[in-house]
Amino acid sequence: MDPKEKERLLQADRRYVWHPFTQMKDYAERDPILIEKAEGVYLFDADGNRYYDTNSSWWVNVHGHAHPRIREAIEKQLRQADHVMFAGLTHRPGIELAERLVQVTPQGLDKVFYSDNGSTSVEVALKMSFQYWQQSGRAGKTKFAFVENSYHGDTIGAVSVGSVDQYFSVFRPLLFAAFGVPSPDPRNDPNGDAETSAAAALEAVRALFAASADQIAAIIVEPMLQAAGGMIMYAASYLQGLRQLCSEYDVHLIADEVAVGFGRTGRMFGCNHAGISPDFMCLSKGLTAGVLPLSVTMTTAAVFDAFYDDYAKLKTFTHGHSFTGNPLSAAAALESLQILEDERVLEHVEEVSAHLSERVLRFQAFQGVAHLRTLGMVAAFDLYKDAALGARYALEDRMGFHIYLEGLNEGLFLRPLGDTIYYWLPLCTTKAQIDDIVERTFRVLRRVLPSAGE
Ligand SMILES: *Cc1c(COP(=O)(O)O)cnc(C)c1O
Numbered sequence: 001m002d003p004k005e006k007e008r009l010l011q012a013d014r015r016y017v018w019h020p021f022t023q024m025k026d027y028a029e030r031d032p033i034l035i036e037k038a039e040g041v042y043l044f045d046a047d048g049n050r051y052y053d054t055n056s057s058w059w060v061n062v063h064g065h066a067h068p069r070i071r072e073a074i075e076k077q078l079r080q081a082d083h084v085m086f087a088g089l090t091h092r093p094g095i096e097l098a099e100r101l102v103q104v105t106p107q108g109l110d111k112v113f114y115s116d117n118g119s120t121s122v123e124v125a126l127k128m129s130f131q132y133w134q135q136s137g138r139a140g141k142t143k144f145a146f147v148e149n150s151y152h153g154d155t156i157g158a159v160s161v162g163s164v165d166q167y168f169s170v171f172r173p174l175l176f177a178a179f180g181v182p183s184p185d186p187r188n189d190p191n192g193d194a195e196t197s198a199a200a201a202l203e204a205v206r207a208l209f210a211a212s213a214d215q216i217a218a219i220i221v222e223p224m225l226q227a228a229g230g231m232i233m234y235a236a237s238y239l240q241g242l243r244q245l246c247s248e249y250d251v252h253l254i255a256d257e258v259a260v261g262f263g264r265t266g267r268m269f270g271c272n273h274a275g276i277s278p279d280f281m282c283l284s285k286g287l288t289a290g291v292l293p294l295s296v297t298m299t300t301a302a303v304f305d306a307f308y309d310d311y312a313k314l315k316t317f318t319h320g321h322s323f324t325g326n327p328l329s330a331a332a333a334l335e336s337l338q339i340l341e342d343e344r345v346l347e348h349v350e351e352v353s354a355h356l357s358e359r360v361l362r363f364q365a366f367q368g369v370a371h372l373r374t375l376g377m378v379a380a381f382d383l384y385k386d387a388a389l390g391a392r393y394a395l396e397d398r399m400g401f402h403i404y405l406e407g408l409n410e411g412l413f414l415r416p417l418g419d420t421i422y423y424w425l426p427l428c429t430t431k432a433q434i435d436d437i438v439e440r441t442f443r444v445l446r447r448v449l450p451s452a453g454e
Pocket residue numbers: 117118119120122151152153154222227228256257258259260284285
């Protein structure tokens with residue numbers, strides 16, 4: 001890009017744009033990176049520099065950028081019908097995608113409700129569950145339970161069932177009260193044992209349900225991986241226990257698969273690791289291969305039937321968004337599911353994820369690296385000032401941020417979560433690319449962390 005044009009754009013960005021989750025003052029003396037092109041696992045900036053998109057463009061990208069089949073599917077649909085409302089009208093991609101999703105998701109999820117982002121898919125699940133109990137003679141079930149360190153989105157309802165306090169405490173007065181239960185985070189166990197942590201966390205759920213299940217409509221959980229809460233990976237037995245407790249105490253189980261859905265953890269869905277079916281499943285991010293906004297809330301015939309009645313009975317689910325079921329997004333999603341099958345993507349993931357978990361062991365050479373963990377295409381570790389003493393860096397140290405800046409010089413877009421450094425790789429990433437990413441990260445750590453060996 002012409003340097004003058006680049007300058008003009010960055011000035012206009014500074015003047016007019018307010019970026020998400022961004023302290024804009026961070027850009028007073030530093031420009032955001034102006035991306036001109038995205039292709040495969042790479043992003044290219046206005047100066048032609050190449051970066052590995054190690055967080056898949058905020059966890060959404062599945063098959064790499066600019067996949068020709070996704071582009072063609074969108075172009076084809078664009079020539080057919082761009083957007084049509086989804087109440088009173090329907091269309092082929094909306095219908096066929098619903099049919100396909102029912103086939104690929106765990107058994108029992110037979111109904112598909114569309115919206116347009118992950119937060120709204122969560123809002124829909126909460127509202128459906130709430131209204132279900134109102135219409136099923138259990139009007140006292142009005143509250144929700146959530147797992148600590150969860151993130152379910154940024155709308156008021158989604159924030160109410162989330163708990164990333166540092167970010168959200170300012171909104172506390174606006175939120176509805178909900179029951180928090182401890183995370184099955186293996187780091188909660190002195191020996192770091194995942195099964196022990198899961199069992200302890202389940203005991204807390206049982207205690208809550210035993211005391212209050214008659215007030216609780218649903219519990220919401222991020223299957224296998226609490227992503228925004230710090231890439232916390234936990235045992236599948238927790239999900240199995242949760243499913244049992246929900247059935248035993250008549251509480252809906254909402255699986256928020258917005259982040260983990262579509263192969264990121266090595267299985268198609270997080271729930272597949274545990275072989276369970278939830279009562280609601282929320283999907284977004286990777287649904288359209290990460291190319292267009294779309295989300296779904298899937299649920300069971302039992303839930304659907306509680307809303308199915310004569311109009312005058314007022315049991316309708318009165319919720320919907322302007323872009324509900326957008327045909328372009330649905331066409332992209334359908335094609336993405338077909339690519340997952342045709343290109344045997346999950347087999348590829350199985351192979352390269354084993355390679356990834358082996359390669360990242362190199363980072364153990366650094367004294368400040370702790371709790372190295374991997375699941376599918378996700379790898380993470382925590383930065384400690386002194387791992388042996390359990391001493392973390394101060395907020396002002398912004399260690400994660402320094403690593404991010406240094407990563408840019410190494411051609412890595414490596415966005416941290418506080419002091420948790422992670423990869424969230426596109427499913428198409430190759431072994432050679434993983435080797436290169438790990439090598440570059442190693443060089444970054446060697447420059448930023450106080451002491452290193454190898
Ligand atoms: C990102 C995310 C959401 C929110 O999705 P948006 O599309 O950003 O609204 C909800 N739940 C989980 C688990 C997420 O990671």
